[in-house]
Amino acid sequence: MFFSLILVLKILLIIVPLLLSVAYFTLAERKIMASIQRRRGPNVIGYLGLLQPLADGLKLFIKETILPTSANIFIFLLAPLLTFFLSLMGWVVIPFGENLVVANVNVGLLYLFAISALSVYGIILSGWSSNSKYAFLGSLRSASQMVSYEVSIGFIVISVVLCSGSFNLSEIIFSQSKVWYCLPLFPMFLIFFVSALAETNRHPFDLPEAEAELVSGYNVEYSAMGFALFFLGEYANMLLMSFLTTILFFGGWLPILNVVPFTFLPGPAWFGAKICIFVILFCWIRAALPRYRYDQLMSLGWKTFLPFSIGWLFFSSSILICFNFLPF
Amino acid sequence: MMFFLFSIFLIFCSFGVISSRNPIHSILFLVCVFIFSSVLLFCLEIEFLGLSFILIYVGAIAILFLFVVMMLDLKINDKLFNRLQYDSATYFLIFFLFLELALPISSLNSFTENLYYSNFDWINWLSHIETFTNIQAVGQVLYSYYFIFLLLAGFILFVSIIGSLMLTLTLNKGGDLRS
DSSP: OHHHHHHHHHHHHHHHHHHHHHHHHHHHHHHHHHHHTTOOOSOSSSGGGTTHHHHHHHHHHHSOOOOOTTSOHHHHHHHHHHHHHHHHHGGGGOOOSTTOOSOOOTTHHHHHHHHHHHTHHHHHHHHHHTTOHHHHHHHHHHHHHHHHHHHHHHHHHHHHHHHHOOSOHHHHHHTTSSSOTTTTTHHHHHHHHHHHHHHTTOTTSOGGGOTTTSSSGGGTTOOHHHHHHHHHHHHHHHHHHHHHHHHHHSOTTOOSSSSHHHHTSOHHHHHHHHHHHHHHHHHHHHHHOOOOOHHHHHHIIIIIIHHHHHHHHHHHHHHHHHTTOOOO | OHHHHHHHHHHHHHHHHHHOSSHHHHHHHHHHHHHHHHHHHHHTTOHHHHHHHIIIIIIIIHHHHHHHHHHSOOOOOOOHHHHHHHHHHHHHHHHHHHHHHHHHHHHTHHHHHHHHHOOOOOOOHHHHHOOOOHHHHHHHHHTTTTHHHHHHHHHHHHHHHHHHHHHHOOOOSSOOSOO
């Protein structure tokens, strides 16, 4: 009884701050984009527009749920739930600080990878079940994009795992206490971040919701809570990707230098600061860059990133073997 | 206990694969079969293989199936005659396969009873002294005793890569320069 209560509390302690941060991620995105385009952004509801995401959530909550008559209702309702739950499932293995983790599993990175592989299903099912051309085309685009960029992400992750010698996320962070992996594996970090943009269907790779061609991609037919679940899932995935980038390349909760003025700040605060940088980068890229064409996107993924990451995997493993740097 | 529960789910899902009318539904049941079988691997504490099972089968292969089936213009043939014709044969075969599996298991009943219900109260000291992760165990066996099979698997994959390249390769005679 007591144990299950603790478990429920743990889960709530992850989910509630996650949903809050997703809500304020959307506000931050709108504010940052507005200031890049020299506008004010949302500033009416609450002080400086701080209550805007709550108002948006309330609006989506009380809207009418529309079920298209030609849709496959069961799968139509299943798809947003699947997307949302899968985006929450990944957070179990994320270490927020030293020993601040729900499940410290040995194969945490592989688990995250499997979850992100599963999250393609929510998108592809929503596109198929809503029985509309736009949604179907959007979901096909989105799914093929995610599948193809997952491959290069896999190779990058393997080269990081070779350097750290473990699939456990905490141990990957501990192994970066000498130097963060963004320095020795700098090209991998760049490719990983760009692949993360493509994996989360963000600008400049947001082909699935190219407004001019496909109304809004796979979620055209969804209204109210269905749409809200997709939206939350998408932004939670973005946050998860920035967490993963920080863990793999920026040393997670470790401070910049392990000397006195930097060690005053606790680990989770360092983690949060690094995440903020990536969140701002996500918004900045959205405001600054034009959209890729679809064949360019595919050729970038398969013909540039994949060969380069395989080549770098061979290179880094041979360096590790030559200098006897292998961690075990 | 959990193992048997999930195996029952797995059997139901595999019935769903062959009995559902809509091909998309049968692929979704197939995905469920893969997921439940990796859950079975989790129950046996082989989490590395389970996760890679999800990654490869669910994340790559079943997605490709789903893609292809979605693109095809399939007509759902739901006439009673066809159902009787095909399904009766299927269930007939399944019944015999099941019998084939069930007979040896039922004769082994005493053995499994011993395995599952005996109350050994012992501590595995070895696992306390030296713990192996799954990955280490797999690697130690795979690269030493079974390296020849690893090489063979690599060759087979290589041949399949070459084959798929040859299938898709069209010699470009001044065609589309953009791509």
